[in-house]
Amino acid sequence: MTGKRYxxxxxxxxxxxxxxxxxxxxxxxxxxxxxLDAEGRRNLAPYSFFNCFNxxxxxxxxxxxxxxxxxxxxxxxxxxxxxxxxxxLAVQMNETSASLPxxxxxxxxxxxxxxxxxxxxxxxxAESPVNFECRLSQYIQLTGADGTLIDxxxxxxxxxxxxxxxxxxxxxxxxxxxxxxxxxxxxxxxYYAIDESQRxxxxxxxxx
Numbered sequence: 001m002t003g004k005r006y007x008x009x010x011x012x013x014x015x016x017x018x019x020x021x022x023x024x025x026x027x028x029x030x031x032x033x034x035x036l037d038a039e040g041r042r043n044l045a046p047y048s049f050f051n052c053f054n055x056x057x058x059x060x061x062x063x064x065x066x067x068x069x070x071x072x073x074x075x076x077x078x079x080x081x082x083x084x085x086x087x088x089l090a091v092q093m094n095e096t097s098a099s100l101p102x103x104x105x106x107x108x109x110x111x112x113x114x115x116x117x118x119x120x121x122x123x124x125x126a127e128s129p130v131n132f133e134c135r136l137s138q139y140i141q142l143t144g145a146d147g148t149l150i151d152x153x154x155x156x157x158x159x160x161x162x163x164x165x166x167x168x169x170x171x172x173x174x175x176x177x178x179x180x181x182x183x184x185x186x187x188x189x190x191y192y193a194i195d196e197s198q199r200x201x202x203x204x205x206x207x208x
Contacts, residue, residue, distance in 0.1 A: 018186065018187050018188065020186065022048065022184070022186060023185060023186020023187065023190075024186075026183065026184060026185055026186065027183030027184060027185050027191075027192045028048050028049070028050065028051075028183060028184045029050055029051065029181065029183055029184075030046050030047070030048060030050060030085040030093065030181075030182055030183070030184060031046065031047035031048070031049070031050025031060075031062035031082060032044070032045075032046050032047075032082065032083040032084070032085045032093055032096070032125070032128070033045055033046075033047060033062060033070050033074075033080055033081070033082060033083075034080065034081040034082075034083060034107075034114070034122050034123050034124065034125060035069075035070050035073035035074050035077065035079070035080045035081075035122050036073060036077055036079070036121055036122050036123070037069070037072070037073045037076065037077070037103070038073075038076045038077065040121075041103050041105070042105050042106070042107050042114055042123055043069045043070060043073055043105075043106060044083075044096045044106035044107055044110070044112070044125070045068065045069070045070050045096055045097065045106065046085060046093050046094070046096060046097050047062040047063065047064060047070070048184035049062055049063035049064075049065075050062040050063075050082075053156065057158045057159070058132075058158065058159040059137060059156055059157065059158055059159070060082055060132060060134065060156070060157060060159060061154055061155055061156040061157065062082075062154075062155055063142070063152055063153065063154045063155070064152065064153045064155065065151070065152050066151055066152070067151070067153065069102060070155075071139070071153045071155060074136055074139070074155055074157075075136070075139055077121065077122070078135055078136040079117075079120040079121055079122045079133075079134065079135055079136065080120070080122050080134050080136070080155070080157055081117055081120065081122045081123065081124050081125075081131055081132065081133050081134065082131065082132040082134060082157075082159075083124060083125040083128040083130070083131050084128050084129055084130035084131070084179060084181060085128070085181065085182045086128065086129065086179055086180045086181060086182060087180040087181075087182055087193045088180065089125075089127060089128060089182075090182050090191065092110040092111065092112055092127070093110075093182065095109060095110040096109070096110050096112075107123070107125075112125050112126070112127055113125070113126035113127060114126070117131075117133040117161065118133065118161050119133045119135075119160045119161040120133045120134070120135065120160065120161070124163065129164070129165035129167075129168055129179055130162075130163065130164050130165065130168070130179065131162070131163040132159045132161070132162055132163075133159070133160055133161035133162075133163075134157030134158060134159050134160065135157060135158050135160050136155065136156075136157050137156045137157055137158045138154075138155075138156040139153060139154065139155050139156070140153070140154040140156070141153055141154075142154060165179075176194060177194045177195060177196040177198075177199065178196070180193050180194065181193070181194055
């Protein structure tokens with residue numbers, strides 16, 4: 001594309017109706033994070049800054065803008081569960097984004113079923129077809145390029161147990177589109193789902 005470029009410097013503002021950064025880096029998977037506080041009370045919240053960062057050991061992570069219950073709970077208990085947010089669960093996932101008073105149960109609010117983990121105490125969302133049980137490996141307060149601390153926290157966890165609905169495995173290969181994952185897009189309310197018709201394959205080239 002060689003058209004005219006819109007240019008801005010983030011510190012000076014973007015000058016648009018909605019910050020385009022989130023939309024450009026996307027679509028982004030949802031970090032639907034379940035945790036327990038020190039008293040054993042459940043929490044469930046979606047985070048759109050989420051991804052996978054390492055194979056062995058498997059490391060996933062999410063970033064929270066502000067010190068929220070998920071961050072506090074995970075640092076206290078050293079455990080959490082990631083749950084795959086799907087098209088069928090999109091409304092319930094969005095319901096768990098409400099800012100409830102501390103200690104109120106998002107599972108109950110959204111009509112979801114908590115199931116105890118096998119390796120961690122944090123609950124899984126029973127309705128979700130994929131769950132990662134995780135143990136905290138690092139938590140990092142983010143900083144700007146000048147070293148100034150930001151009120152954002154990166155939580156990284158090692159995946160110690162994986163639950164996959166077997167209908168999503170064909171010949172031992174996980175079918176990404178079949179799960180219909182929900183992905184965050186631009187604007188305050190936009191999401192996308194993956195369609196199998198959009199698939200294409202690329203084979204890694206041989207450097208020789």
